[in-house]
Every structure is written in structure tokens, then in C-alpha cells.
Amino acid sequence: MPERTTCVVIGGGPAGMVVGLLLARAGVDVTVLEKHGDFLRDFRGDTVHPSTLQLLDELGLGERFAALPQSRLDEVAFPLPDGRQVVIADFRRLKVRHPYIAMVPQWDLLNLLAEAGADEPTFTLRMRAEVTELIRAEGRVRGVRYRTADGTTTELHADLTVACDGRWSLARAQAELPVREFPVPxxxxxxxxxxxxxxxxxxxxxxxxxxxxxxxxxxxxxxxxxxxxxKxxxxxxxxxxxxxxxxxxxxxxxxxxxxxxxxxxxxxxxxxDVRLNRLDRWHAAGLLCLGDAAHAMSPVGGVGINLAIQDAVAAATLLAEPLRRGAVTEADLAAVRSRRLLPTILVQRLQHFLHRNLVAPIVEGRRAGPPRPVLAVLRRIPAVSLGPAYLIGVGVRPEHAPPFARRPPIAVHGEDE
CATH class of the missing domain: 3.30.70 (Alpha-Beta Plaits)
Structure with a gap:
């Protein structure tokens, strides 16, 4: 007999775990399928930005996150030939609760989210569960087939399938959602x-x-x-x-x-293999793509993980009630893209501009650093570094935890609540 859930999430990365946790806190039955046996992968997106730190506070997870081994980035600075440096982005100028970027191995963040999810009765995380195929019927995605560690294939039917399976998304490809690629040097x-x-x-x-x-x-x-x-x-x-x-x-x-x-x-x-792309349409009937599955980002600025988490918060906020009613429409799914499209486009245009005017001249051997006029402005007017800091650290249209997902602080092990 096939299994059944309300929402199945493909991929246990930051977007998948956040959308799963938030929907579970809304009382929605959620199953997250992660193909690996653990979260231990090197060189994943390890930057946790001020807006995400704020979100963790709102979810009651801030104290537990702060207890994780981490380093903090206060600024982005470029060294000058004379031994000095010019600050390009100064996060300390941000008027936010956490004016820095926390550098934490992604597996620690994902384990934290998994532990929080385990506290919710409607949250299920299945490791070593590799999605192999979308289930479709009557013109709609109805769930997925996935393979377990012993090679068994299982069907999981769902009202909604959320694809958080990265830039090479299987779900996106099987749904034949066209991808718009942008040149990357x-x-x-x-x-x-x-x-x-x-x-x-x-x-x-x-x-x-x-x-x-x-x-x-x-x-x-x-x-x-x-x-x-x-490239x-x-x-x-x-x-x-x-x-x-x-x-x-x-x-x-x-x-x-x-x-x-x-x-x-x-x-x-x-x-x-750096990619810069996005879907024109993030959904099909019964399917929604989030994070890199909807828009792959360049590592320039390190904003990919932050945007993916923001997508997840927006999706949970907009879809929790339709999922509780059992009536998610294509208009509901389109609303997620509508909310997140402007931040996505602005970041990608900024990255394209930086590729063309900063990165390409260096890798093509035409210049050995940022344009001199830019460096001169940053040296003479340090407050200019607030703009890049805001775009990187907070971004356009930062999302906040919806009321149903907020919790008081959860103490770390060994402390009183």
C-alpha cells in the first residue's frame, strides 16, 4: 500500500528543512526525504546571515544555534598594495539584532533543524530516501517514488510536493519546467x-x-x-x-x-560548476520548487543559502492554511513565486553586474582587483559599505517567522528552560 502525507519535501537542505519545520508547526503532516544518511558534506553554503539569525530567534532556536561552534564575519575587506585594506561591506553598521554573518558547518544547522522538527508530531524526516520519480495522475503531481537504503521502492502520495533538491533538481526536470540560464564567466x-x-x-x-x-x-x-x-x-x-x-x-x-x-x-x-539561472514558473499542479531548484545563484556574495531559507519561510507562510484545508491551488503556488521573485531578480542582476565588472576583468587578466574609482569611494566614504552589507546580510524583502511557527527560546542541553 502506498504511504500518505499532506506535503512531501524532496531534499533535506536548508530550504527543505525550514519549510518542513514551519509547516509542521502549523499542524500540517510533512515528510522530508533526504537521500544521504547524514548531513555531512564539505563546502556547502555555511553562511548564516543576519536575517536568518533573526529567524532562528523567532523560531525559539537562537540560543541553541549560538551554542554551536562558529566563527563570525564582521566585514568584507579588500587588501591594498600598501598593506592597508578597504572595507567593502561592514556588517557592524547594520541596525539588526545580529550584525554579523555566522560561519557554521551546514550539517550543524541542519541537525539543529532536524532536532526541532522531531519535537513536532506532524514532522517526519527520512534519511537514505532517494526520490527517483514524481507520481502523476490526472495532470497533477500526486507525490513521489523513493528508494531506501535496501533498494526498496516506495510510493508516497501527497497533496503537495516541494522540490528543494538543488540546482540539478530531478523534480524540476521531470516536471519539464524550463530553466532560463544566464552567462557565468x-x-x-x-x-x-x-x-x-x-x-x-x-x-x-x-x-x-x-x-x-x-x-x-x-x-x-x-x-x-x-x-x-x-569557467x-x-x-x-x-x-x-x-x-x-x-x-x-x-x-x-x-x-x-x-x-x-x-x-x-x-x-x-x-x-x-557555477550556475546562474531561474525558472520562469516555479510550480506545476501539485509541485513547487524552492531555493536552488527554482534559482541557482553564484557564490559571489554568498547569498544562496539565505535566499533559499527566505523562499522556505514565504512558502510555509502562504501555504499552511491551504494545506490544512486540503485545497492547494495553482494560484496559491504562484503566490510564492510572486512574493520571492523581486529579491531573486535583484540579487541575480547584482551578481551578473559583479561578474561583468569585477570578476571577469580579474579572471581574464585585465585587472588585479576592484576598479580604482570604487576603491577610492569606499576609502573616502566608509559609510558606503553599509549598502553592500545590507544586500548581503539582510537582503530585499526579508521574511519573518509566521505566528504559528514562533516559539519561546529553547535552552541548550544542560540549561534550565
Whole structure:
């Protein structure tokens, strides 16, 4: 016999876990299907922005999140040849409760959300449950077929299927929702280096040289590095080998020269095929796409995870009542896109502008950093750094937890409520 739920969520990433938790707190039966056995994956979106920190407070999870091992980013700054630096985005200028970006391994955030979901009687999380097919009948998506760890295929029928399965979404492809792709000149390669006591403790610092640049993110006990170069050169980088890659890194950041031997092989350098795209329509009858399944973002600005969570909050807010009634219409699903379309378009246009005017000139060897007039303005008028900080940290149309999902603070283990 097929299983039954009100809402099935494909993918246990940030968007999937947030929409599942919020709908469960509204009393909706939700099942989240995650194909992996745990959340342990390297170099996922690990930035938790001020607007998401505010959301966690509203959900009663702020204290438990604050207890997780984490580092904080107060600013994005670009080093100058004279040894000084110019601040591009200063999060400390934000008039918000948490004026910083928290850097937390994504698996810790997802485990926190899973624990909160387990407290809700209508929330179910199934690990090692890989969705293989949409179930369709009478012109509508009616649920999914998924495969468990032992190879068994099970049908799960649902009033609504929410696809949070990333930029290569199976659900999106099977629903034949057309994707609009935008040109992207770069790819990213992620790796780690040991931290040094002299490293900037709370700043995100780009480093540039002709033909490549890197973004250095301080983490607990190590540095997470995004090496940015022209799209399509992954095979060449791997053919050149780890010694040349180490030289490339040291050429951009001479202070890393004594640490690059920590990159033991190119197997430790993880390639990200950067995409910038979005669906014209985020839904089909019985199906809604959120996060990267609806709009893949460039890593420039690190806003992808934040937008995905904002999508999830908007979707839960708008769809909880229709799901409780058992009558989700296509108009209800279209309303989610309508609410989230403006922030999506503005961020993607900003990323496209940065690709064209900042990133492409560097990776094409035409310039070794931001345009001089931009640096001059930021040096002379530091308050300008508030604008980028707001767009990155808060964004356009930040979402807040709906009343049905709010809870008083939940104490960490070992503390009194």
C-alpha cells in the first residue's frame, strides 16, 4: 500500500528543512526525504546571515544555534598594495539584532533543524530516501517514488510536493519546467588551509592576481578558501597538478606560501560548476520548487543559502492554511513565486553586474582587483559599505517567522528552560 502525507519535501537542505519545520508547526503532516544518511558534506553554503539569525530567534532556536561552534564575519575587506585594506561591506553598521554573518558547518544547522522538527508530531524526516520519480495522475503531481537504503521502492502520495533538491533538481526536470540560464564567466574550487594566529579573525578577505582570485573565509580552526578562475579550466588545473596549484595560491596570497603544502592532492580541491539561472514558473499542479531548484545563484556574495531559507519561510507562510484545508491551488503556488521573485531578480542582476565588472576583468587578466574609482569611494566614504552589507546580510524583502511557527527560546542541553 502506498504511504500518505499532506506535503512531501524532496531534499533535506536548508530550504527543505525550514519549510518542513514551519509547516509542521502549523499542524500540517510533512515528510522530508533526504537521500544521504547524514548531513555531512564539505563546502556547502555555511553562511548564516543576519536575517536568518533573526529567524532562528523567532523560531525559539537562537540560543541553541549560538551554542554551536562558529566563527563570525564582521566585514568584507579588500587588501591594498600598501598593506592597508578597504572595507567593502561592514556588517557592524547594520541596525539588526545580529550584525554579523555566522560561519557554521551546514550539517550543524541542519541537525539543529532536524532536532526541532522531531519535537513536532506532524514532522517526519527520512534519511537514505532517494526520490527517483514524481507520481502523476490526472495532470497533477500526486507525490513521489523513493528508494531506501535496501533498494526498496516506495510510493508516497501527497497533496503537495516541494522540490528543494538543488540546482540539478530531478523534480524540476521531470516536471519539464524550463530553466532560463544566464552567462557565468567563472567556476569555483574549494579547499582548506590551516589558520595562523595572525590571520584576520572576523573578516572575509578577497585576494587577487591576474587571471584568478580567492576569497578567504575564517573558520573554527582553519581557513576555507574559494579559488575563482575562468569557467571550463577544471581539467587543465587538475592536469597541471597540485604543485602548480599551490604556486597559484601562493602567488595570490604570499602569506599562505608556508601553508600550501597542506593541500596534499587535487582530490582535496572541490570543483563547483557555477550556475546562474531561474525558472520562469516555479510550480506545476501539485509541485513547487524552492531555493536552488527554482534559482541557482553564484557564490559571489554568498547569498544562496539565505535566499533559499527566505523562499522556505514565504512558502510555509502562504501555504499552511491551504494545506490544512486540503485545497492547494495553482494560484496559491504562484503566490510564492510572486512574493520571492523581486529579491531573486535583484540579487541575480547584482551578481551578473559583479561578474561583468569585477570578476571577469580579474579572471581574464585585465585587472588585479576592484576598479580604482570604487576603491577610492569606499576609502573616502566608509559609510558606503553599509549598502553592500545590507544586500548581503539582510537582503530585499526579508521574511519573518509566521505566528504559528514562533516559539519561546529553547535552552541548550544542560540549561534550565
Amino acid at each position: 567563472i567556476d569555483a574550487w574549494w579547499f582548506r588551509l590551516p589558520r595562523d594566529p595572525h590571520d584576520e579573525p572576523a573578516g572575509l578577505t578577497p585576494r587577487a592576481a591576474q587571471g584568478r582570485f580567492a576569497v578567504v573565509i575564517p573558520r573554527e580552526g582553519y581557513l576555507q578558501i574559494a579559488y575563482i578562475a575562468r 571550463g579550466v577544471d581539467a587543465r588545473l587538475r592536469a597541471e597538478g597540485v604543485e602548480q596549484f599551490r604556486r597559484n595560491v601562493a602567488g595570490m596570497a604570499p602569506d599562505f606560501a608556508g601553508r600550501v603544502d597542506a593541500i596534499a592532492s587535487m582530490d582535496e580541491v572541490k570543483h563547483l
